[in-house]
Amino acid sequence: MTAMTETPRTMNKTNAPRPSHVARGEVSNAEYWKTFLYNAKVWFFLFLKYFSLVFCAFWFLLPVVSCFVTAAKTEREYQTTSVMQMPANWLNFQNYIDAFRLSNMAVAFRNSLIVLVVVLVITTLIGTQLAYVLSRFQFPGNAVIRMLFTVAALLPGIAMQVSMYKIMTNLHMVNTLWGYIIMMCGTDVISIYVFIQYFENIPVSLDESAIMDGCSYFTVYSRILLPLLKPAIVTCLILKGVGVYNEYYAANLYLQDKSTLGTVAISLYSFTGPQGSKYNLICAGVIITLLPMLILFLAFQKQIYNGIAAGAVKE
């Protein structure tokens, strides 16, 4: 019912061939009504299909679009007009500039970039290495390590921050960027699954023949398997990247010196203070932070969808 794909015309052609007397031009009343009802039904479902799509898309786009509208309004415009009234000048970037300056976003973007690059490089390296060892060697402890990672995926992350805070304090990792980076590397489980899955689809005979040719295990990993793993790596980079860029809770907890160590999410949160009701500024800030995601999404749509599907298998 929901999956009406054919237009009524083609439907009529394939499923309801015209009887001969119709072709001769003698349309009986009953026949006429039958065709009419059939067409009405098809049109109705076609309407239902697009109506539900457009209706849902409207409610999904509305919150973001309203932000765009408000972000382009001047202070006076924002206070005098209704929120859904279009701005006088769409190219009014003053709010964006103010928001960027007020919430110290230059520093925040720099910090986020550092965290992002280091975390992604480290997690990709250790993730692929562990997956290589686990999928290619049978050794006592292999099954135990896999189980440790499976159980780790079930433990609720936010819940453990209570005791994590004490550990971070003891390791002197609170209020330093590198401490936060190491913690973010440590709590990555899903990408290891994705890597193991990909490794298991690469035939072992490939490694074996390379070893016959005199490759060491490390060369097999770095020269042969890593290039083959590229699609999986791209997938994990994107998913992990989105997660790290959007992470707020741990950053808020461990990066306490907000003016120098804040990430993008933290700097956005600074709007809750005295500017709490200046939504023209806040909306501009929101748009600035989601712009990188929008660009990423438009560029890597397909990989992102694949990543969602791959990551969910073992979630």
Added chain:
Amino acid sequence: MTTTTMDATAYAAVPENKTPRDWRKALIIVAFAAIPLTLLIVFTYLPFGSMVSYSFYKMKYIGTPRWVGLDNYVQVFTRPDTLSSLKLSLYYAVGALIQVALALYLATILSFKVKAGNFFKGAFFFPYLINGIAVGFIFKFFYTRGYVLDTVLQWCGFDLNNLPYWLMDQSINNWSLVGASIWRYLGQTVILFIGAMMSIDGSLYEAAELDGANKFQQFLHIILPSIKTILVLNVILAITGSLSAFEGPYVITSGANGTATYFVLMDRLAHVNQKVGLASAMAVVLLIIILICAMLQQLFFNYLFRDADDGVQKARKKARKASRARQRVAAGKAPLFRNSSPAVATASAATKEVA
């Protein structure tokens, strides 16, 4: 600590006749597994262990802890705020089920050829990539009195005076937050379902159409069974996810006006009231609930795929029985035909003797 245990396992991995290759194998295993395992233990299992032990103490971040036994757990189930926060997860569970149903509907539409299908897919999915703080601001703005939602509803003919305060009114504010959560996560579920539906063989639909099945019957008998696994997985994830709803209420309402979910409350108890022991006990309770859900999921999957396994086992049993019967017949101990009359049996025995 970790490296030494890893060394031990690696040495154990090397068999008696130690060739250079085995040593190299051990070396690469240790080199590649040491760092991720250390990180896993320090940042996952160590906090987990200390969390469990904290849950038996009355303690703050600073100062000496006092042993209270199971008192914290008793409090989790008797304090009015924890109990009401547990009840709040019901809202999110209902929301999650709506999300799964809506995602199923939209994914079914989008898995077939649709005009501008990619646009719709993108529109539904993009919120998933927006960070929680931004989502919080977007919905604060969206729900504020006289702002986006109210304006659109006024376009539709509603009177502003009849509309509730979406984030303040206790009878509706949790549903508003659930709406925000659906907005954020629906796209992910849609993409998962579409992925599963894409792997269905297209010829099944053609065959069904030839047999006269309408679209709804096709959905019921082709699509639904094919995505059964991922559907059940999502329902279970939705239930565990509803218990751990956090970012929405944390950012949009800060847990005010009766919107403090379990995690928001736990965060407040741990970092504002410094009741570390109680917060740890809450975390352990949540973990136990999640583990129970995971086990139920396993049981349910066993139940789902029991038919297939049963079939194989039945076939094996039958084959074994048949082969035993053949042996017996071959040994002359049994009649060739079961349930046959004695005359036939003797006749068959006679033919055997002749042979």
